[in-house]
Amino acid sequence: MKLFVLRRGRLLKVSFIVVTFILTVAFFLPKPKSQEEQQKEKIVKKYEPKQRPVYKEGITGNFDLPLYNTVPEGPGEGGKPHAAKGEDQNEVASVMMEYGINMVVSDQVALDRSIPDVRHEECRFWHYPEDLPSTSVVIVFHNEGWSTLLRTIHSVLNRSPPQFLKEITLVDDYSNKEHLKGELEDYIRQFKGKVRLLRNKKREGLIRSRTFGAQESKGEVVLFLDAHCEVNTNWLPPLLAPIYMNNTVMTVPVIDGIDKETLEYRPVYRGDTHFRGIFEWGMLYKEIEIPEVEMKERKYFSEPYKSPTHAGGLFAINREYFLKIGAYDPGLLVWGGENFELSFKIWQCGGSIVWVPCSRVGHIYRGFMPYTFGKLGQNRKGPIVTLNYKRVVEVWMDEYKEYFYTRVPMARQYDAGDLSEQIALRKQLQCKDFKWYMKNVAYDVLYKFPLLPKNLHWGEVRSMLTSQCLDPMSSQPPSVVSMSHCHSSRSNKIFRLNEEGQLGVGERCIDGDTHHIKLVFCRLGTVDGPWQYNDNTKMFYHRLHRKCLHLTQERSQLHLQECNQVNNGQKWIFRELKV
Numbered sequence: 001m002k003l004f005v006l007r008r009g010r011l012l013k014v015s016f017i018v019v020t021f022i023l024t025v026a027f028f029l030p031k032p033k034s035q036e037e038q039q040k041e042k043i044v045k046k047y048e049p050k051q052r053p054v055y056k057e058g059i060t061g062n063f064d065l066p067l068y069n070t071v072p073e074g075p076g077e078g079g080k081p082h083a084a085k086g087e088d089q090n091e092v093a094s095v096m097m098e099y100g101i102n103m104v105v106s107d108q109v110a111l112d113r114s115i116p117d118v119r120h121e122e123c124r125f126w127h128y129p130e131d132l133p134s135t136s137v138v139i140v141f142h143n144e145g146w147s148t149l150l151r152t153i154h155s156v157l158n159r160s161p162p163q164f165l166k167e168i169t170l171v172d173d174y175s176n177k178e179h180l181k182g183e184l185e186d187y188i189r190q191f192k193g194k195v196r197l198l199r200n201k202k203r204e205g206l207i208r209s210r211t212f213g214a215q216e217s218k219g220e221v222v223l224f225l226d227a228h229c230e231v232n233t234n235w236l237p238p239l240l241a242p243i244y245m246n247n248t249v250m251t252v253p254v255i256d257g258i259d260k261e262t263l264e265y266r267p268v269y270r271g272d273t274h275f276r277g278i279f280e281w282g283m284l285y286k287e288i289e290i291p292e293v294e295m296k297e298r299k300y301f302s303e304p305y306k307s308p309t310h311a312g313g314l315f316a317i318n319r320e321y322f323l324k325i326g327a328y329d330p331g332l333l334v335w336g337g338e339n340f341e342l343s344f345k346i347w348q349c350g351g352s353i354v355w356v357p358c359s360r361v362g363h364i365y366r367g368f369m370p371y372t373f374g375k376l377g378q379n380r381k382g383p384i385v386t387l388n389y390k391r392v393v394e395v396w397m398d399e400y401k402e403y404f405y406t407r408v409p410m411a412r413q414y415d416a417g418d419l420s421e422q423i424a425l426r427k428q429l430q431c432k433d434f435k436w437y438m439k440n441v442a443y444d445v446l447y448k449f450p451l452l453p454k455n456l457h458w459g460e461v462r463s464m465l466t467s468q469c470l471d472p473m474s475s476q477p478p479s480v481v482s483m484s485h486c487h488s489s490r491s492n493k494i495f496r497l498n499e500e501g502q503l504g505v506g507e508r509c510i511d512g513d514t515h516h517i518k519l520v521f522c523r524l525g526t527v528d529g530p531w532q533y534n535d536n537t538k539m540f541y542h543r544l545h546r547k548c549l550h551l552t553q554e555r556s557q558l559h560l561q562e563c564n565q566v567n568n569g570q571k572w573i574f575r576e577l578k579v
C-alpha cells in the first residue's frame with residue numbers, strides 16, 4: 001500500500017510530466033491522412049520512376065534460385081515421359097475419355113516433381129525489383145482430375161517467391177466429381193489459408209468463373225492458370241515486372257507442352273525466334289513468328305515483346321485495371337472468344353499485351369473437351385463458340401467484321417444477344433477503332449491471312465447426278481473429299497467459293513487432280529485459287545488442270561476430268577443454309 005501513496009505535490013509533478021510526454025508523442029506521431037492526401041500519395045506513387053529489371057551478364061538474378069542441384073529420381077522427374085507400371089489398357093482408355101489426360105500416369109508422378117528449366121540462358125541473369133505487386137493466382141476448374149489440379153497448385157507454391165504470392169484462388173465451376181468436394185477442402189487446409197476455394201452455385205463456364213475469381217481475389221495482380229499446368233523456374237517475377245512498371249500491361253508466359261499421355265514436359269517452340277498470338281478471319285487463334293521490327297525494338301533476346309492476342313488460359317493483369325475495363329463480357333458463354341475480347345479491348349482502350357519469354361508455364365493440351373457445356377449450351381459446342389465470336393466481332397471489329405462473315409457465312413444468322421452494354425463500355429473507355437489496331441498492333445495478321453475477297457457462292461454443294469453433297473470427311477488434311485447426304489447440320493460441309501477462285505471449307509481449301517479431290521491447307525498469305533464456277537452450266541472448272549469437277553456414277557468417286565456439258569456428273573448446285 002505504501003508504495004502507492006504519493007504526496008499531493010509529487011502527484012501533480014508526475015501528472016505534468018506524463019501529460020507533456022503524451023502531448024509530445026502525439027505531436028510527432030503520424031497523423032491520420034485525409035482522403036485527399038491519400039489520393040495524392042497514390043498518384044505520386046504511380047508516377048514515381050520504377051526500378052526496371054536489370055540484366056547483369058554472369059550474375060545470377062535475385063530471384064533465380066536453382067530449384068534442384070540434381071534431378072531427383074522417380075517417375076516423371078525432370079519432366080521425363082512416364083509409362084505407368086502394369087497399365088491396364090481398359091482403365092487408361094476410360095480415364096482418357098473422362099479427363100482427356102492419362103490420370104493413371106499422372107497419379108504416379110510426384111505432385112512436387114522436377115521439370116527441366118527450358119528458359120533461354122539469358123533468363124538467369126535478370127534482376128527484378130524487390131517490391132513487385134502481390135498476386136492472386138486464380139485457377140478455375142470443372143471436373144478436373146485430382147493429381148493434375150494439385151500439381152498445378154504445388155508448382156505455384158514451390159516456385160513463387162512467397163512475398164509476392166498473396167493467395168491461390170480456386171474457383172470450382174460446379175464440378176460433380178467426389179474428389180473435388182470434401183477431399184479437396186481437407187487437402188488445402190495444410191496451406192493455412194494461402195489456397196482458397198470458392199464454388200459456383202451453378203455452372204457458369206470458364207469465362208464467368210474467371211471474372212468471379214478476380215472479383216473475389218485480394219492481390220494487386222490476378223494471374224490466371226488452367227487447372228492442369230506446371231509453372232517453371234522463376235516464372236513469377238518476369239510476369240509481374242512489366243505490370244509493376246505500367247499497370248495497363250497484360251503479361252503472358254510462354255506456354256510449354258505437357259504430354260497428355262506421358263506427362264513429358266517439352267517446349268512447343270525451340271530455337272532462336274519468338275512467336276506471338278494473332279487470329280485468322282474465322283477467329284481461330286494462331287501463332288506467328290514476331291516481325292523483324294518488333295525483334296529489333298528490344299536490346300536482349302529474352303525481353304518481353306508485344307503481341308496482338310493471347311491463347312486465353314494463362315496471363316497476369318492488374319486486378320483493378322481488369323475490373324475497370326469490364327473484365328470479360330458476361331454475355332460470353334462457357335469457352336471461346338474471350339481471349340480475343342480481352343485482347344482487342346486492352347489494345348484498343350489504351351493498354352497493351354506482352355509475352356514474356358523468361359516466364360515459362362507447362363500446360364497439358366487435351367485432344368478434345370472432356371466436358372459438355374451443360375445447360376449453358378445444350379451440349380452444342382459449335383454454335384456457342386461462334387456466338388461468342390459474333391459478340392466480340394460485333395463489338396470490337398467495326399467494318400472488319402465483314403471478313404468474319406465472309407469466312408463464317410452462317411454466323412450472320414446467329415443471334416449474339418444484347419450488345420448495348422458492351423458498346424457503351426467501349427464508348428465510355430474511349431477506345432480506338434479496329435483499323436487502328438490492325439495498322440499498329442496486328443499488322444502481321446495480313447501477312448498470313450490477307451483480307452478476304454467476297455464469296456460468289458456459299459453453302460452445301462449438291463451433285464445433280466446423285467443429289468448427294470460434297471463432304472470433306474475431316475477437317476484435317478490430307479483428306480479425300482467424298483459424297484454424303486445433304487441437309488447435314490455439320491458446318492464442315494459448308495463450302496465457299498470466293499471471287500478469286502478459292503474454294504474453302506472452314507479454314508481449309510479444296511484442290512484436285514485427275515485422281516482425287518482433296519482437302520488441303522490453304523496457302524498462307526494468299527486468298528486465290530484455281531476454281532471457276534459457271535452459273536449457267538453449273539460446272540466447276542479447274543484453271544490449272546483445265547478440267548472439270550467430276551463425279552463418277554458407279555463408284556461415287558470424285559476427280560477432275562475433261563469437261564463435258566452433257567454429263568450430269570459435272571453439274572453442281574450451291575445451296576445456302578438457314579439456321
Ligand code: UDP
Pocket residue numbers: 139140141142143144173204205206209225226227228312313334335366369371
Ligand atoms: N473450365 C471451367 N468451366 C467450364 C469449362 C472449363 O471452369 O465450363 C476450366 C477448366 O477446368 C480449365 C480451364 O477452365 O481449368 C480452361 O479450360 P480447358 O483447359 O478445357 O481449355 P483449353 O485449355 O482446352 O483451351
Ligand code: MN
Pocket residue numbers: 226227228313363364
Ligand atoms: Mn487447358
